[in-house]
Amino acid sequence: VGTLISFSIISLGAMGLISRLNIGSLELGDYLALGAIFSATDSVCTLQVLSQDETPFLYSLVFGEGVVNDATSVVLFNAIQNFDLGNFSSLKFLQFIGNFLYLFGASTFLGVASGLLSAYVIKKLYFGRHSTDREVAIMMLMAYLSYMLAELLDLSGILTVFFCGIVMSHYTWHNVTESSRVTTKHAFATLSFISETFLFLYVGMDALDIEKWKIVSETYSPMKSIALSSIILALVLVARAAFVFPLSYLSNLTKETPGEKISIRQQVSVILETSYVCYVL
Incomplete structure (x- = not known):
């Protein structure tokens, strides 16, 4: 829900404001793609700032909201890219919604099925039991499969592997030996750390690419840039606030104790941190 609200606000705002800058001939699909891209929050970078030990509740909020938003944004972007927006009509709008729901539902089903299959293989088949090497290999290969x-x-690989990981953590994880649990925990944590480090390094190096800055300076004036x-930063902030607060x-309203409720400070932290990181990336 939050991703769709953010997508709508950014897309409509971009059509109303960016179109006045005369930066080029942008079509409807370009504005929708822009909304889908900036509606995704980068929880990876934000979680590096937060401490899970000091603020566990806020950490869980950002992680859960960010992962689901990223997956939904990817599916939404793929639906936009695969859809012909020429001669837009109400019928084509319904087709676009149907395409989005199909990608989301089919990717989710495939991920859940793959996760359940991995749990069945490890629990029932002999070659996958009581061997740390085989159990770890099966878990990794099934996720990659x-x-x-x-x-x-032609579905969303990110959304599929996301739901596959959820199912594997609930079922496959409990069917392996204790040594396999420890091994997979540290193996995936190491791979995650290496991937995040590479991502940050790549973004930092790309920001200092002189050739890209030359192209931008030659194409647009500094004031226009x-x-x-x-405008993009303002739209991201407004879009985030439009669904975080409500x-x-x-x-x-569903929480009884004050400790379970999301405070205003935590809501503002989620808006500012995720919006800024999303804009920078």
Whole structure:
């Protein structure tokens, strides 16, 4: 829900504001793609700032909200890219919604099925039991298999492997030996750390790419670049606030104790941190 709200606000705002800057001929699909890209929050960078020990509740909020938003944004972007937006009509809008729901539902089903299959293989088949090497290999290969199948079927690989991981953590994880649990925990943590480090390094090096800055300076004036950046940042902040505050309010209505409720400070932290990181990336 939050991703769709953010997507709508950013897309509509971009059509109303960026179109006045005369930066080029942008079509409807470009504005929708822009909304899908900036509606995704980068929880990886934000979680590096937060401490799970000091603020466990806020950490869980950012992690859960960020992962789901990222997966939904990817599916939404793929649906936009695969859809013909020429001669837009109400019928095509319904087709677009149907395409989005199909990608989301099919990717989710494939991920869940792959996760359940991995749990069955490790629990029932002899060659997958009581061997740390085989159990770890099966878990990694089944997760990768779900991603490859999704790409072959033109689905969302990220969303598929996300739900596959959720199912594997609930079922496959409890069917392996204790040594396999420790091994997979440290193996995936190491791979995650290496991937995050590479991502940060790549973004930092890309920001200092002189050739790209030359192209930008030759194409647009400095004032126009500043105006474009300011508009995008403002739209991201407004879009984030438009769904964080209402959804947090609804969530607080279901909580009984004050300690379980999301405070205003935590809501503002989620908006500012995720919006800034999303804009920078």
